[in-house]
Amino acid sequence: MTDAISVARGVSWRVLHTFFTNKAFLLPSVAFPLFFFTAFVGGLSRITQVPGFDFPAGYTAFQFVFVLLQSAAFAGVFTGFGIARDFESGFMRRLMLAAPNRSGILLGYVFSALIRWATVAAVVTIVALLAQMKIGGNGVDLFGLYALALLLNLAGTLWATGVAMRLRTQQAAPVMQMPVFLLLFFAPVYVPLNLLQGWIHGVASVNPITALLEAGRGFISGSPELALAAFAIGVGLIVGFGAWAVRGLRRAEAAG
Amino acid sequence: MEASRENSIEAHGLVREFKKGPRAVDGIDLRVDPGEIYGFLGPNGAGKSTTVHMLTTLLPPTAGTATVAGYDVVTEGPKVRKAIGAALQEAALDPFLTGREHLRLQTTMHGITGEERRERSDELLTRVGLTEAADRKVKGYSGGMKRRLDLALALVHRPRILFLDEPTTGLDVQSRTALWVEVGRLAKEEGVTVFLTTQYLEEADVLADRVGIIDHGRIVAEGTPEKLKAEIACSTVEAVPADPDQRGAVVSVLERFGEQTTGYGPGSIAVQLTSPNGNLAEIVRALDAGGVVLSQLQIHEPTLDDVFLAKTGRHLEGSGGDEEEDVEQELEPARA
Amino acid sequence: MSATALVQTAALGKRAVVRTARQPANVVFPLVFPMLLLAVNAGGLKAETRLPGFPTNSFLAFALAVPFVQGALIATINANVEFARDIQTGFLNRLALTPVRGIVLLVGQLGGLLTIAVAQAIFYLAVGVAFGVHLQSGFGGAVMLLLLEACIALAFASLGSWAALRTGSTEAVQGLFPVFFVFLFLSSMNIPRNLIQADWFRWVATVNPVSYLIEAVRALVITGWDWQTIGLGFAVAGGLSIFGFALATHALWNRLERT
Numbered sequence: 001m002t003d004a005i006s007v008a009r010g011v012s013w014r015v016l017h018t019f020f021t022n023k024a025f026l027l028p029s030v031a032f033p034l035f036f037f038t039a040f041v042g043g044l045s046r047i048t049q050v051p052g053f054d055f056p057a058g059y060t061a062f063q064f065v066f067v068l069l070q071s072a073a074f075a076g077v078f079t080g081f082g083i084a085r086d087f088e089s090g091f092m093r094r095l096m097l098a099a100p101n102r103s104g105i106l107l108g109y110v111f112s113a114l115i116r117w118a119t120v121a122a123v124v125t126i127v128a129l130l131a132q133m134k135i136g137g138n139g140v141d142l143f144g145l146y147a148l149a150l151l152l153n154l155a156g157t158l159w160a161t162g163v164a165m166r167l168r169t170q171q172a173a174p175v176m177q178m179p180v181f182l183l184l185f186f187a188p189v190y191v192p193l194n195l196l197q198g199w200i201h202g203v204a205s206v207n208p209i210t211a212l213l214e215a216g217r218g219f220i221s222g223s224p225e226l227a228l229a230a231f232a233i234g235v236g237l238i239v240g241f242g243a244w245a246v247r248g249l250r251r252a253e254a255a256g
Numbered sequence: 257m258e259a260s261r262e263n264s265i266e267a268h269g270l271v272r273e274f275k276k277g278p279r280a281v282d283g284i285d286l287r288v289d290p291g292e293i294y295g296f297l298g299p300n301g302a303g304k305s306t307t308v309h310m311l312t313t314l315l316p317p318t319a320g321t322a323t324v325a326g327y328d329v330v331t332e333g334p335k336v337r338k339a340i341g342a343a344l345q346e347a348a349l350d351p352f353l354t355g356r357e358h359l360r361l362q363t364t365m366h367g368i369t370g371e372e373r374r375e376r377s378d379e380l381l382t383r384v385g386l387t388e389a390a391d392r393k394v395k396g397y398s399g400g401m402k403r404r405l406d407l408a409l410a411l412v413h414r415p416r417i418l419f420l421d422e423p424t425t426g427l428d429v430q431s432r433t434a435l436w437v438e439v440g441r442l443a444k445e446e447g448v449t450v451f452l453t454t455q456y457l458e459e460a461d462v463l464a465d466r467v468g469i470i471d472h473g474r475i476v477a478e479g480t481p482e483k484l485k486a487e488i489a490c491s492t493v494e495a496v497p498a499d500p501d502q503r504g505a506v507v508s509v510l511e512r513f514g515e516q517t518t519g520y521g522p523g524s525i526a527v528q529l530t531s532p533n534g535n536l537a538e539i540v541r542a543l544d545a546g547g548v549v550l551s552q553l554q555i556h557e558p559t560l561d562d563v564f565l566a567k568t569g570r571h572l573e574g575s576g577g578d579e580e581e582d583v584e585q586e587l588e589p590a591r592a
Numbered sequence: 593m594s595a596t597a598l599v600q601t602a603a604l605g606k607r608a609v610v611r612t613a614r615q616p617a618n619v620v621f622p623l624v625f626p627m628l629l630l631a632v633n634a635g636g637l638k639a640e641t642r643l644p645g646f647p648t649n650s651f652l653a654f655a656l657a658v659p660f661v662q663g664a665l666i667a668t669i670n671a672n673v674e675f676a677r678d679i680q681t682g683f684l685n686r687l688a689l690t691p692v693r694g695i696v697l698l699v700g701q702l703g704g705l706l707t708i709a710v711a712q713a714i715f716y717l718a719v720g721v722a723f724g725v726h727l728q729s730g731f732g733g734a735v736m737l738l739l740l741e742a743c744i745a746l747a748f749a750s751l752g753s754w755a756a757l758r759t760g761s762t763e764a765v766q767g768l769f770p771v772f773f774v775f776l777f778l779s780s781m782n783i784p785r786n787l788i789q790a791d792w793f794r795w796v797a798t799v800n801p802v803s804y805l806i807e808a809v810r811a812l813v814i815t816g817w818d819w820q821t822i823g824l825g826f827a828v829a830g831g832l833s834i835f836g837f838a839l840a841t842h843a844l845w846n847r848l849e850r851t
Contacts, residue, residue: 024763028770039777042793046783050639174621185632191639200635314685315849334691342689348682352614353607364603365690367596393614409686 004104011095011108015082016115029078029116033071033124037063041131044190052195057221060133065145065216066189067124069209072153073180075117079109080160080176087168087252096253106161106249113157114150121149136222144227145219148212151234156180158241165248168255183209192217208233262326262339263290263416263449265311269320272306280306282473283320288451288466293443295464295481296453297560299570303473304453305345308421311451312342325417341415345422347402351395355386355405358394359412366413380408384438400431407438417449418442424459436463457560469564476567485558492517492562493539494526496552509546513539517565524552528562600692601700608704611674622666622708623715626659630719633658633782643787648814656720657810658781660737661802663712664745665772671705672752672765679760679847688848698844702749702837709745710738720813728816736822737812743829744805748772750836757843779803804828 019025045059055062086092095105135142160176167175187209188196196204204210215230265288272281281303288294298304309315311324313333322329325339349358359377363369368376381387384404394402403423410418420439424432440463442448454460460467461481469477469484477484493513497506506525507516514529536555543550565571612618634652641651648654678684687697717727717734727733756765778793779802788794797803808825811818 031770035774035777042790043778043782043788043797044637044640046643046787046789047637047640050642053639171617174617182628182632185629185636188636189632190636195639196635197638198635200632200638203635312689314688337689337691340689344682344685346682348678348684348686350607350611350678350683352611357607357610361603361607362686362690364600365687365692367600367691369599413690 003099003101004107007099007101007104008107008111011105012112012115015079015109015112018082019112019116025078029075030120030123032074033067033120034127036070037067037124037127040066040190047191050191050195053191055192055217055221056223057134057136057217060128060131061135061220062217064124064128064133065220066184066187066213068121068145068149069152069212069216070184071120071124072117072149073156073184075120076113076153076156076158077160077176077180079113079116079157080164081170081173083109083161083164084168084170084172084176087164088170092168092252102249102253103246106245109161110154110157114153117149117153121146135220137219137224138222141219141222141224144224145216148216148219148230148234151231151238152209152212155234155237155241158238158245162241162244162248165245165252168252183207187213189213208237263447264288264326265294265322265324265417265449265451267307267311267320267322270307270310270317270322271319272303272310272315273318279473281310281317284470284473284475286468286475286478288449290449291443291447292465293439293450293452293463295460295467296451296470297455297457297460297467297564298453298470299455302470304455304470305421306473307470308342308344308419308451308453312340312344312419313337338413339415340417340419341410341413342419343403343406343410343421343423344419345425347399347406349394349397349402349405352393354391354393355381355397355401355408356390358405358409362409363412368413376412380411384408385434398431400427400434403427403431403435404438407435411442415448417451420450420452422453422455424454424456432459439463461560467560469560469567471564471568471570477563481560484560484563487563487566490514490529490531491558492520492526492528492556493536494520494524494552494554494556495543495550496521496524498549498551502548505546505548506543506550509542509548510539512542518571526556597693597696600696601703604687604697604700605703605707608671608674608701609707612670612704612708618670622663622670622712625666626662626716627719629662630655630659637782640783645784645787647784650725650814652720652723653725653814654810655782656716656725656813657806658776659716660713660741660809661744661781661805662776663716664709664741664748665769665776667705667709667712667745668748668752669765669769669772671701671708671749672756672768673762675701675753676756676760676762676765679756680762684847694844694848695841697848698753698837698840701753702746705749706742706745709749710742713738713741725813727813729812733812733817737809740805740808740812740822740825740829743826743833744809747805747829747832747836750833750840754836754839754843757840757847760847775800775802779806781806801828801832 019029040063041060047053048055048059083092086095096102099105137145159180163172163176186200186203187207188204193201193204193210193214211226211230211233215224215227218224218227265286267284267286270281270284271279273279284307296304296307306315310317311322311329313329313336316330324336327335327339329336353361356377359380360373363373363376381390384407386401386404386408389397389401394405397405407423424435427435436459439450439452443450452463464481466478466480467484468475493510495506495510497503500523503525510516510525510527513531514527517526517528520526540553561571630652633655637655638651640646641649684697717737721727729736752765752768755768759765778796779800780788780797785794785797785803788797804824805828808822811821815821
């Protein structure tokens with residue numbers, strides 16, 4: 001266990017050092033969520049006037065929750081891109097050779113994804129507050145919101161890691177990205193679930209991200225609903241993708 | 257235009273300076289005669305490719321003049337381009353096109369169309385041995401196949417002058433030899449003038465009628481390989497003591513016959529002999545008299561690397577025993 | 593342009609198309625991704641049609657304009673990444689060593705890209721019609737739409753070619769994608785400009801040329817022959833094309849410093 005933690009520290013230090021010292025990695029990670037936040041809040045706020053749109057905290061808070069969850073999931077996906085890059089450059093082989101406990105490699109990437117997301121989340125939160133976002137919930141509610149996002153970050157990281165460990169090429173980027181993108185956007189992104197119609201309503205109703213999104217919006221408006229179900233889904237995703245990632249690591253080990 | 261100038265290359269005081277950079281080419285004078293293979297030998301960064309880029313009109317010179325096929329490279333660029341073919345350092349190919357499609361595109365760019373295009377493509381594919389692979393995408397080609405296709409593309413319009421910029425870098429021995437054969441044939445049978453840059457001594461030695469050695473943008477020596485080596489004249493003796501503690505003793509004996517030099521095998525002592533006809537027997541006797549035990553003793557004939565060393569005080573990068581003509585005399589690990 | 597130059601341009605254009613067609617990712621992604629985004633937005637924003645003053649009952653018809661612009665953007669990035677790779681690998685130098693004129697190299701590259709963009713547009717249009725979108729401008733409008741798409745693609749393509757020629761770097765061209773993406777999202781892509789509530793966003797969408805490209809395509813789909821909007825779209829696309837082409841030609845001149 002000590003070995004694993006030591007390896008994880010080394011791996012996460014290296015990933016975070018690259019992330020924080022390289023503008024090409026840092027800027028897009030921060031800019032994209034901010035951009036979506038700006039574009040959605042600025043462009044679509046009129047949609048709150050649609051009959052049936054009932055969200056007390058306002059459209060800024062409504063979109064903030066989506067952007068927070070999106071940034072969490074994508075911080076994980078971007079970490080997967082990094083793993084694929086490490087495989088292509090041969091750096092992963094160096095890590096595999098050096099690490100006494102290879103599970104530590106996985107742990108290191110997961111921890112670095114968490115720090116990446118925490119950085120982005122801090123910036124997005126500050127910007128949202130500057131944009132006078134209304135918060136109806138109390139401290140416990142907000143803790144619940146960020147905890148949900150954290151679970152999604154872990155799930156996203158483990159998913160992308162599993163793909164990267166299996167395919168070991170940067171060309172796998174769409175495979176990591178597209179399912180996450182689709183899951184996020186086939187949820188009630190722009191309007192509440194009850195305002196979606198037709199096929200998208202059907203898809204959103206069974207989409208696990210919908211539960212996280214609705215619960216998150218409940219937290220920020222101070223009237224949490226179905227929070228327990230959302231946490232259960234979050235934990236379930238982590239368990240499932242955790243197994244996926246560990247088996248991916250074993251496959252990468254077997255591939256040599 | 258004079259017939260003799262049609263296939264020739266001439267440069268006078270050619271200079272290329274890059275912004276915020278060094279003088280990549282620093283006043284080169286050269287003349288390549290029709291049908292001649294001119295080897296432009298030098299280490300990485302010496303200015304070989306920059307010279308080729310200027311002579312092929314891809315880069316205007318900062319100063320100096322050059323004519324290729326009798327045309328000025330600055331004022332008559334299009335005429336120069338019509339007369340020359342070039343395979344530059346990168347085998348610049350599109351991985352998603354087939355070999356035949358490359359030839360089709362290249363011929364079209366040269367204004368060759370219809371039946372002539374087809375015939376020329378087939379002829380070149382046969383000549384470079386790519387007929388079977390012609391309809392495969394280039395991304396599946398080996399390094400040697402890419403280089404051969406590169407050469408075929410440079411020849412589609414029957415150029416009178418061919419520029420080859422490090423054509424065999426990274427190739428295996430077989431591919432390298434095949435390319436040499438084809439280049440030699442072009443010069444000897446078709447009278448094509450070849451300007452070949454290389455960092456391989458052997459390539460320049462085997463292929464070139466004349467060699468220009470370039471270092472830091474200047475030509476430091478020029479002539480036939482034989483003439484250049486004859487200027488150096490003296491062989492080099494390389495000895496490896498069986499007992500590393502006897503290194504000093506070996507040095508003191510060998511230095512009586514010449515000046516110590518570097519760049520040979522690990523643990524060996526090399527001395528360039530001062531006398532053109534260095535007497536191996538005499539050296540062996542002297543070592544024996546000195547009580548020295550050797551594991552190996554070799555005598556190396558002068559090489560172009562020795563020429564480079566004599567002119568610049570440095571060895572060519574990558575030059576080593578495997579690229580030299582050695583007269584090797586292995587000795588038992590006993591008293592010499 | 594002489595007959596030889598035309599043949600050379602066609603050969604270069606054909607090469608650009610063949611190269612794209614042989615990379616499945618470059619074929620599938622520009623077709624699928626805009627359609628996915630269309631599906632997402634058409635479903636998620638359908639409620640917007642209930643806003644007073646919204647110009648149509650079908651959000652799918654309203655949003656169909658977006659893939660045309662987005663597809664042109666993706667085609668531009670893909671083709672110009674390849675163009676930059678040609679510079680990096682020396683392929684452009686190989687072409688520059690032939691007697692072909694510099695402008696032919698650029699026009700051939702742009703021509704190939706335009707062909708790809710128009711083919712993509714036909715696909716988007718077919719998908720829209722298959723899902724029940726009725727083109728208010730009729731068959732003539734569809735032809736006009738493809739013409740407009742060619743102009744839009746030319747505008748982006750020439751700017752992309754400028755970036756490729758100026759930098760010679762695939763990364764730099766790929767870096768353009770987020771920039772284009774920002775322009776797309778800060779436009780009237782999701783809501784008519786007059787319905788944008790935030791003043792600052794309405795102002796940004798108004799000064800953003802991409803809004804006029806989208807609105808011209810949208811007019812042909814949901815309004816009909818609204819000449820003013822269509823004309824404005826063509827004018828913006830034409831202006832950007834001229835500007836981009838001038839920049840690209842200048843960059844080509846510098847890049848091919850041949851004599």
